[in-house]
Amino acid sequence: MNHYDLIVVGSGPAGRRAAIQAAKLEKSVLVIERGRRVGGVSVHTGTIPSKTLRETALNLTGWRERGFYGQSYRVKQDISADDLRRRLLITLDHEVEVLEHQFSRNRVQHVRGAAHFIDPNTLEVEKTDGEVMRVAGKSVLLAVGTRPYRPTHIPFDGKSIIDSDELLEIHTVPRSLIVVGAGVIGIEYATIFSALDTQVTVIEPRQTMLDFIDREIVEDFTYQLRDRNMKLIFGQSVEKIEKDAGGKCRIELSNGRALQSEMVLFAAGRVGATDSLNLAAAGLEADSRGRLKVDPETFQTAVSHIYAAGDVVGFPSLASTSMEQGRIAARHAVGAPASEPPQYFPYGIYAVPEISTCGLTEEEVGERNIPYETGIAHFRETSRGHIMGLDSGLLKMIFSRKTRRLLGVHIVGEGATELVHIGQAVLNLKGTVDYFVENTFNYPTLAEAYKIAGLDAWNRMGEGPKEAPVATGQSLDSALTDMKKAASN
Numbered sequence: 001m002n003h004y005d006l007i008v009v010g011s012g013p014a015g016r017r018a019a020i021q022a023a024k025l026e027k028s029v030l031v032i033e034r035g036r037r038v039g040g041v042s043v044h045t046g047t048i049p050s051k052t053l054r055e056t057a058l059n060l061t062g063w064r065e066r067g068f069y070g071q072s073y074r075v076k077q078d079i080s081a082d083d084l085r086r087r088l089l090i091t092l093d094h095e096v097e098v099l100e101h102q103f104s105r106n107r108v109q110h111v112r113g114a115a116h117f118i119d120p121n122t123l124e125v126e127k128t129d130g131e132v133m134r135v136a137g138k139s140v141l142l143a144v145g146t147r148p149y150r151p152t153h154i155p156f157d158g159k160s161i162i163d164s165d166e167l168l169e170i171h172t173v174p175r176s177l178i179v180v181g182a183g184v185i186g187i188e189y190a191t192i193f194s195a196l197d198t199q200v201t202v203i204e205p206r207q208t209m210l211d212f213i214d215r216e217i218v219e220d221f222t223y224q225l226r227d228r229n230m231k232l233i234f235g236q237s238v239e240k241i242e243k244d245a246g247g248k249c250r251i252e253l254s255n256g257r258a259l260q261s262e263m264v265l266f267a268a269g270r271v272g273a274t275d276s277l278n279l280a281a282a283g284l285e286a287d288s289r290g291r292l293k294v295d296p297e298t299f300q301t302a303v304s305h306i307y308a309a310g311d312v313v314g315f316p317s318l319a320s321t322s323m324e325q326g327r328i329a330a331r332h333a334v335g336a337p338a339s340e341p342p343q344y345f346p347y348g349i350y351a352v353p354e355i356s357t358c359g360l361t362e363e364e365v366g367e368r369n370i371p372y373e374t375g376i377a378h379f380r381e382t383s384r385g386h387i388m389g390l391d392s393g394l395l396k397m398i399f400s401r402k403t404r405r406l407l408g409v410h411i412v413g414e415g416a417t418e419l420v421h422i423g424q425a426v427l428n429l430k431g432t433v434d435y436f437v438e439n440t441f442n443y444p445t446l447a448e449a450y451k452i453a454g455l456d457a458w459n460r461m462g463e464g465p466k467e468a469p470v471a472t473g474q475s476l477d478s479a480l481t482d483m484k485k486a487a488s489n
């Protein structure tokens with residue numbers, strides 16, 4: 001039996017980053033992955049496929065150019081499922097190749113097979129060729145991720161009643177689609193298909209959606225979706241789904257209403273992929289949703305040499321945060337010092353339009369009784385917005401009236417997931433409204449919206465005391481001088 005410093009189960013963002021981090025610290029690492037290829041949900045069924053599909057849909061439909069050429073503008077008429085898949089396959093191949101190269105460059109061993117515990121340090125791997133092997137690890141990281149929640153009363157058929165994994169295999173772009181669940185995944189796919197001219201209806205049992213996002217941003221987003229004829233039904237759950245004689249899907253809602261569509265995407269949650277790990281043999285137990293509880297700083301489970309990171313530990317369930325969790329867990333597991341993750345991380349929702357956010361929402365600031373001011377900019381106020389033909393897009397910042405510090409940045413519209421990083425940097429460096437007012441932004445850019453929103457808030461906040469706290473308590477100029485001095489020493 002081979003022994004390793006660290007055994008990682010799962011090769012998604014958390015597992016991959018953990019393995020490479022431990023290998024860079026010269027530890028022996030084995031990654032066990034049961035999928036056909038490395039990469040996890042992120043590469044094969046989640047992040048990368050959905051974002052590639054989005055990009056393809058926006059390009060082929062000419063979505064971004066419609067502000068100029070009119071709503072009937074199309075780059076390609078009759079977009080097929082094959083058109084959508086072509087780019088996907090090329091992108092995925094490239095991603096896998098990069099990953100495999102990273103593993104071999106860093107001498108990370110990987111084996112294809114499904115792992116389960118024999119005892120807290122030993123795992124058995126059932127390889128796809130039928131061979132069974134046992135491996136032992138000083139530490140083990142469970143980065144097994146999640147899979148779509150598939151309740152038994154939903155008659156999934158893989159063709160017209162599908163989950164988000166199966167969506168990537170569809171043969172035709174449906175004329176009508178009902179999406180059950182207005183979470184991030186449901187909303188992303190709903191808006192992508194709406195951009196492809198599919199008539200989309202979203203059903204959500206709660207009265208609201210995307211509750212962790214600033215309400216003003218969600219209201220703007222919701223308005224845009226309804227304006228382009230998407231139907232959003234809140235406060236209703238699905239009682240029954242069946243196929244009618246003509247092959248159409250028929251959905252019965254809790255209020256007795258019945259809806260029809262060509263396809264149903266069931267996207268109401270995911271569960272941790274822990275059921276086949278034989279956790280009991282390791283002295284562990286998952287919760288009712290298959291998730292593992294960990295120490296939020298070290299990512300240790302209840303058994304101190306077994307770590308868990310990524311989606312299997314729950315919120316925020318992002319590829320970006322999973323990578324960071326994996327890195328921290330690996331450093332801790334091999335006894336290397338690990339820094340705490342920064343307080344604020346960005347959240348990106350790649351719907352059409354995009355939403356991205358970092359820091360506190362206006363509702364959270366209110367709940368904490370922090371006196372605040374907001375600053376808002378519409379993309380149509382920027383020259384770049386005019387050039388791009390944008391008639392929507394909004395950037396909102398929230399500042400403390402007391403310290404003038406940026407508390408939150410919230411964006412809906414083109415490029416939101418890229419733009420948010422400017423706000424994130426200012427936020428984590430403890431910058432104030434004055435940063436946006438006093439600095440020059442490239443012109444014409446959408447980033448100029450930061451300046452406009454900063455000025456909007458500044459107009460109501462007024463001039464701060466001359467000694468107002470600037471980034472990290474030190475002015476940027478003196479920080480730069482220190483850096484230059486350090487570089488010349």
Ligand SMILES: Cc1cc2nc3c(=O)[nH]c(=O)nc-3n(C[C@H](O)[C@H](O)[C@H](O)COP(=O)(O)OP(=O)(O)OC[C@H]3O[C@@H](n4cnc5c(N)ncnc54)[C@H](O)[C@@H]3O)c2cc1C
Nearest residue numbers: 010012013014034040041042046115145310311317318319
């Ligand atoms: C449709 C969709 C869109 C998304 N979009 C985004 C986005 O835009 N941005 C973003 O940041 N995040 C996004 N996410 C979330 C992102 O994909 C996840 O946060 C990320 O993949 C989690 O990484 P992970 O390392 O926890 O595990 P995963 O990526 O889930 O990988 C886990 C791996 O473990 C393997 N495994 C499981 N059990 C075993 C076992 N017993 N033995 C061996 N191997 C096993 C699985 O085969 C899998 O490959 C999206 C998710 C979905 C579903």
